[in-house]
Amino acid sequence: MTDATVSPADLETLKYRLDAYESLLQSFKAAGYTFSLFDSDGQLESGEILLRHDVDLSVDRALAMAECEHRLGVQSTYCVLLNAPAYDIVDPRTVRILQRISKLGHEIALHFDTHVYWKPTAEPHPHSVASKVEQELTVLTRVVGEEISSVSFHIPPQWVLGRSYDGFVNTYAPRFFEEIAYLSDSSQKWTTTPPFPNGLAETFQLLVHPGLWHDEHRPMAKIVRERCQRTHRAVDHYFDPLKLEEDRLR
Numbered sequence: 001m002t003d004a005t006v007s008p009a010d011l012e013t014l015k016y017r018l019d020a021y022e023s024l025l026q027s028f029k030a031a032g033y034t035f036s037l038f039d040s041d042g043q044l045e046s047g048e049i050l051l052r053h054d055v056d057l058s059v060d061r062a063l064a065m066a067e068c069e070h071r072l073g074v075q076s077t078y079c080v081l082l083n084a085p086a087y088d089i090v091d092p093r094t095v096r097i098l099q100r101i102s103k104l105g106h107e108i109a110l111h112f113d114t115h116v117y118w119k120p121t122a123e124p125h126p127h128s129v130a131s132k133v134e135q136e137l138t139v140l141t142r143v144v145g146e147e148i149s150s151v152s153f154h155i156p157p158q159w160v161l162g163r164s165y166d167g168f169v170n171t172y173a174p175r176f177f178e179e180i181a182y183l184s185d186s187s188q189k190w191t192t193t194p195p196f197p198n199g200l201a202e203t204f205q206l207l208v209h210p211g212l213w214h215d216e217h218r219p220m221a222k223i224v225r226e227r228c229q230r231t232h233r234a235v236d237h238y239f240d241p242l243k244l245e246e247d248r249l250r
């Protein structure tokens with residue numbers, strides 16, 4: 001267990017274990033921070049953390065993190081993909097998990113993958129981006145059964161960073177990305193580098209990927225390989241009966 005009395009600013013490294021994550025949240029609370037949701041207007045106060053989760057790998061890990069946060073009275077934003085091979089957004093089990101996360105007091109948001117629509121080098125007009133995002137927001141709103149209005153971009157191209165859009169809240173808008181500090185746990189980098197090397201900012205956005213955190217630390221390469229194998233099995237499960245059918249008809 002990581003000691004919750006240690007200031008996050010003094011951490012040299014961190015294992016990606018849920019209990020270490022819980023201690024990290026406790027130490028933020030002990031330092032007087034509060035946790036806020038993304039909001040289109042409203043002034044950010046000193047001491048606010050915008051805690052965001054991009055769900056790239058597993059809705060189950062997202063739920064485990066959401067429950068951990070709920071125990072501590074922490075609110076955060078879970079951004080989910082409509083078209084990820086790692087999970088099926090319309091699978092009834094996925095929908096139940098997202099609704100459960102929402103019931104725990106968290107916000108469900110869209111994790112939008114521009115790469116489905118455009119090459120990173122082809123900068124579309126912001127109106128085109130907004131239009132596709134709004135289409136996906138409509139779908140996700142129907143699936144989850146609540147109004148979804150915040151958006152994070154998956155592996156964001158340069159042209160969405162520091163930009164505001166009409167119609168939805170971009171978590172990379174200047175007020176959440178340029179005007180406050182921005183930190184992330186990407187690629188499990190905290191295992192080798194200090195999570196908060198410049199001390200703790202007064203207000204900041206913190207991106208944590210739930211799929212990288214487990215009861216015991218597991219290296220990212222292993223996690224990704226296992227998720228990939230699981231997806232392959234699901235693909236086989238779908239196609240195998242069709243292959244048999246084809247053999248029968250041959």
Ligand SMILES: [Zn+2]
Pocket residue numbers: 054055056111153154155
């Ligand atoms: Zn992502």
